[in-house]
Amino acid sequence: MVDVQLSDAEKTYIIHGAQDNLREDGRGCEDYRHLEIETSVVSTTSGSAKIRLANTEILVGVKVELGETSPENPDKGRIEFFVDCSANATPEFEGRGGEDLANEISNMLARAYDCPSCLDMRKLCVVEGKKCWIVYVDVLLLECGGSLFDASSIAVKAALYNTSIPRLTVTHDEGHTELELSDDPYDVQRLDVYNSPCIVTLSKIGHSHVVDASQKEEACCLARLMLAVTDKGCVTAMKKEGSGSFDVSSIEDMLETGKKVGQSLNKSLMEVLVSEDRNMKKKYMTGYLR
Amino acid sequence: MAVDIRLASTCVRLKPESIDELTNLVTPGDVITSDTGFMRGHGTFMEDGKHHASVAGVVQRVNKLICVKPLKTRYNGEVGDIVVGRIIEVGMKRWKVDTHSKLDSVLMLSSVNLPGGELRRRSEEDEKLMRYYLKEGDLISAEVQSVFNDGSLSLHTRSLKYGKLGQGSLYLVSPSLIKRRKTHFHNLPCGVTVILGNNGYVWVCPTEGEVSEQTGGYEQNFEPVVRADREVVARIGNCVQSLADHRMMLFDTSILYTYEASLKFPVKDMMKPEVKTEVIDLARQRLERDGT
Numbered sequence: 001m002v003d004v005q006l007s008d009a010e011k012t013y014i015i016h017g018a019q020d021n022l023r024e025d026g027r028g029c030e031d032y033r034h035l036e037i038e039t040s041v042v043s044t045t046s047g048s049a050k051i052r053l054a055n056t057e058i059l060v061g062v063k064v065e066l067g068e069t070s071p072e073n074p075d076k077g078r079i080e081f082f083v084d085c086s087a088n089a090t091p092e093f094e095g096r097g098g099e100d101l102a103n104e105i106s107n108m109l110a111r112a113y114d115c116p117s118c119l120d121m122r123k124l125c126v127v128e129g130k131k132c133w134i135v136y137v138d139v140l141l142l143e144c145g146g147s148l149f150d151a152s153s154i155a156v157k158a159a160l161y162n163t164s165i166p167r168l169t170v171t172h173d174e175g176h177t178e179l180e181l182s183d184d185p186y187d188v189q190r191l192d193v194y195n196s197p198c199i200v201t202l203s204k205i206g207h208s209h210v211v212d213a214s215q216k217e218e219a220c221c222l223a224r225l226m227l228a229v230t231d232k233g234c235v236t237a238m239k240k241e242g243s244g245s246f247d248v249s250s251i252e253d254m255l256e257t258g259k260k261v262g263q264s265l266n267k268s269l270m271e272v273l274v275s276e277d278r279n280m281k282k283k284y285m286t287g288y289l290r
Numbered sequence: 291m292a293v294d295i296r297l298a299s300t301c302v303r304l305k306p307e308s309i310d311e312l313t314n315l316v317t318p319g320d321v322i323t324s325d326t327g328f329m330r331g332h333g334t335f336m337e338d339g340k341h342h343a344s345v346a347g348v349v350q351r352v353n354k355l356i357c358v359k360p361l362k363t364r365y366n367g368e369v370g371d372i373v374v375g376r377i378i379e380v381g382m383k384r385w386k387v388d389t390h391s392k393l394d395s396v397l398m399l400s401s402v403n404l405p406g407g408e409l410r411r412r413s414e415e416d417e418k419l420m421r422y423y424l425k426e427g428d429l430i431s432a433e434v435q436s437v438f439n440d441g442s443l444s445l446h447t448r449s450l451k452y453g454k455l456g457q458g459s460l461y462l463v464s465p466s467l468i469k470r471r472k473t474h475f476h477n478l479p480c481g482v483t484v485i486l487g488n489n490g491y492v493w494v495c496p497t498e499g500e501v502s503e504q505t506g507g508y509e510q511n512f513e514p515v516v517r518a519d520r521e522v523v524a525r526i527g528n529c530v531q532s533l534a535d536h537r538m539m540l541f542d543t544s545i546l547y548t549y550e551a552s553l554k555f556p557v558k559d560m561m562k563p564e565v566k567t568e569v570i571d572l573a574r575q576r577l578e579r580d581g582t
Contacts, residue, residue, distance in 0.1 A: 005376065005427035009510050013457040016514040024459050026524035026557030031293075034561045038298035052298070054561075154295075216459075261293070268293045276297050 004215050011220045015206035023210065023217070030261055032212045033147075035154070037269075039162040039276060047163030051155040054214065055145025058152050060137065060159040064166075066179075067134040069125065077124020077132040079113055081106040083139040083152070090144055098141070105139065105152055108239055112153065112197045112228030115236035119160070119196055123189075126168055127177055133165055135191075146214040149226055153199035154269060160196060161273045164188035194270065197228035197236045200262045202254045204244060209254050211261050225254050229262025231270070294562065316343040322356055333358030365391040365465040365489035367443040371434045372474040374460070374487035375445070380421050387430065389489045390465065393442035397424075401435060401446035403453065405509070429455040431475075431485050431493065451475060455485075456510050458495025459527055463534035465490035469541040476542040480549060481519060482526050486540055494527050496520075521557055525549060528560040529569075536570045543580075547573040 006014075014024060021028050033054040042048040045061040070078065083106040085098025092098070113119055124133040137159065139152050167187045169180045203213040203221035213221060222244025228237040235255070240246070246254075316322060322334060322341040330336055333345045334356055343349070347360040367373070367389070375395060379386035385397040399412050399420060416423075424430065431452050432445040447453050465488065468474075474486045477497050485493040496519040498511070515523075529548040533540055551572035552560055559565050 005378070007376075007428040007455070009456045009512070010429070010459065012512045013459065013515065017520060020514075020517050020520060022517060022520050022524065022557075024524060025528060025561060026521065027561075028558070031558060033294075034563065035293075035295040036298045037295060050298070265293045268295045272295045272297060 004219050006216060006219050010216070014217055014220045018205040018208045018210050018217075021208075024214070029208055029210045030257060032261075032265065033214075037154070037158055037272060037276075039158055039273070046165065047159050047161070049155050049158035049162055051151055051158065053145070053147060053151045053154075053212070055143055056147060056151045057141075057143035057145075058148075058155045059140045059142060060152070060155040061140075062159045062163045063136045063138070064133050064163065065136065066126065066131055069129055069132045073121070074129040075125050076121035077134060078121070079110075079119065079135040079137065081109045081113075081137045081139065081156075083109075083141070085141045088143070089141050093141075101148070102141075104241075105149060108149060108199065108226060108228075108237065109137070109139075109153060109156060111237040111239075112199060113236075115197075115234075117195055117234070118230065118236060120192060123192070124165075126179065127170060130177070131179065135160075135163070144215065146216075146218050147201060147212045149199045149201050150212060153197065153228070154265070157193055157196050157198060157266075157269060158273055160191050161193045163191050165191070195230050195232070197230045197234075198262055198265050198269065199226055199228050200258045200265065201226045202258055204246065204250070204254075209250070209257065211257070225251065225258070227255065227258040227262065229259055229266070231263065231266040233259045233263045235259065235262075296563075314349040315347070316349055316358060317346045318342075318344055322349055322358070327354065329355045331355045331357035333360060359466075361466060362464055363466060365389060366441070367391055367395070367434045367437055367489070369434050369436060371488040372431065372485070373434060373443075373445065373489045374429065374431050374455070374485055374491035374493050375489070377424050377426055377428045377430065380424070380426065383417060383420075385420070385424055387432070387445060389443060389445075389487075390462070390491065391441070391443060391489065393440060395443040395445055397430070397432060397445045397447065401444070401448055403448050403450070424454060429460060429493065431455060431487070454510070455493055456495060456498070457512075457515055458483075458493060458523060461492045461494065461527055461530045461534075463490045463492060463530065463540065467534055467537065467540050468492075469539045469544075471541055476545075478526070478542070478546060478549070480522050480526070480546075482522050484526065484530075484542070484545060492530050492540065494523050494530065496523060525552060525557045525560070528552070528557065532560065532566040532570055533573075535566060538570065538574065544573060544577060547576045551576070 017023050036052040039049045041050045042061050046064045047062040050059050083102040085093040085102050087094040167182045167189055171178045201224055202209045203224040205221050223242035226239045227235050320343045324340045326339055334341050335344050343358045345358055345360040347358045350357045350359055373389045375387035375389040377385050378388045383399045387395045387397050389395045432447045434443050435446040436444045468486050468488055476484045481497050483495050483497045552569045555565050
């Protein structure tokens with residue numbers, strides 16, 4: 001995590017605030033900050049999304065490529081995550097500085113999507129045992145303002161929703177197969193992401209836990225629990241981070257909160273994405289000129 | 291529990307009609323004048339006998355001198371400015387302080403008021419106790435004592451109103467948004483103290499009694515702040531942030547008017563862009579009516 005230094009008094013103020021259910025910016029413990037999302041921002045990708053959560057800014061690009069199926073899953077496609085921390089976000093990311101964080105995020109995303117109910121990988125298979133679509137998801141951190149895991153998972157889901165895969169026709173001809181790409185660029189198939197998870201990070205501050213911690217709050221938190229929650233409230237991955245420890249009962253509490261928050265997060269995200277899809281025509285790009 | 295997700299294209303942006311067009315606004319590379327009779331000031335460069343701007347900002351002309359004052363900049367200190375800074379290093383007889391300027395500022399041990407007395411010699415004992423007085427991460431309010439040749443600042447806290455800051459929250463805005471005033475310490479009537487540092491660091495905390503003012507902040511109060519006070523601090527903080535988002539100057543009246551306009555909304559709704567715009571519009575209209 002990218003840390004800021006805080007004085008003891010500021011930390012005390014934040015910790016007592018979390019206990020009072022009134023955080024520094026007036027939010028309660030289970031509130032997210034205002035989120036802005038935009039999809040299909042990079043025209044050279046199969047799907048892309050840009051998200052801004054207060055100061056956190058993340059760009060995700062998805063590229064699909066035809067590849068060989070893996071021997072252990074001959075009837076499935078693959079999804080691969082790669083996270084890059086731009087040195088524009090903070091000078092600490094310069095060189096190899098952001099590598100640890102990037103690996104952590106990509107591992108967590110890979111684990112979250114490793115569940116068979118999240119994303120139907122069978123649909124990505126073209127010719128069983130031979131060809132399949134490989135989905136490369138590239139996450140770029142442009143600015144850090146806390147909750148990087150949550151924001152990147154939301155952006156990934158939005159970008160996957162936006163992804164269009166060209167439709168292929170397979171013809172079997174005397175033993176060898178032929179793939180034919182449709183001439184129409186709009187003849188595409190979309191990924192079904194209704195069951196993809198969003199990561200909810202619960203940070204323990206004092207004796208209470210908060211969601212969507214800001215950078216200052218992250219500096220006061222000793223332990224955090226990350227949950228990948230799907231639309232139906234199913235937890236597909238869980239990770240504990242930080243030097244502190246949890247009580248068993250508090251983990252149960254956090255799981256409950258995480259599920260509840262994750263479900264409403266997924267719900268509002270899907271609503272927004274579907275509505276953007278509907279208004280595709282009259283859309284104008286916002287991009288980076290704010 | 292609230293999750294508020296929007297599309298970037300549907301979010302309310304700044305209304306262009308409410309902003310006066312600035313005529314002397316330049317971007318880097320713009321030709322300011324081709325008249326050779328002028329002198330080159332900060333933010334400009336000469337090429338082919340013409341004056342060009344090297345930063346994006348507003349052109350200022352003093353007699354024959356042309357300067358461009360940048361809109362977004364690091365803090366350029368001047369003697370007498372009030373700043374809020376964070377200690378980043380404890381060194382030999384000095385603290386290094388982050389004040390959002392190009393170089394780290396220094397606070398000498400000899401230019402602080404130490405607890406326990408006015409005319410005190412700052413002995414070797416004190417030097418060993420430096421981290422006890424101020425340690426890394428601590429926030430201070432201070433005044434710029436002098437500016438070194440390289441532009442780095444020397445600070446002092448030799449008055450009881452300066453010193454270590456206690457419980458509250460810090461907001462970072464652009465230094466060019468802080469209006470220069472006679473005083474930068476404001477005890478607002480809503481029970482909040484605001485320190486508008488010239489360097490763009492704004493400190494908001496609940497107004498405390500006189501006790502803490504007499505110790506220079508070295509004795510800190512870690513008692514929980516009551517919820518009502520906390521709410522007002524959060525609201526003022528959100529007001530400061532909204533003013534900065536809308537590029538409005540920060541001073542006591544503008545903050546107070548924004549605060550009063552925001553009272554009809556719950557605190558956490560103030561993070562929504564449409565509420566921000568509405569509140570800021572109300573405050574802007576009231577400021578214009580007052581003619582300030």
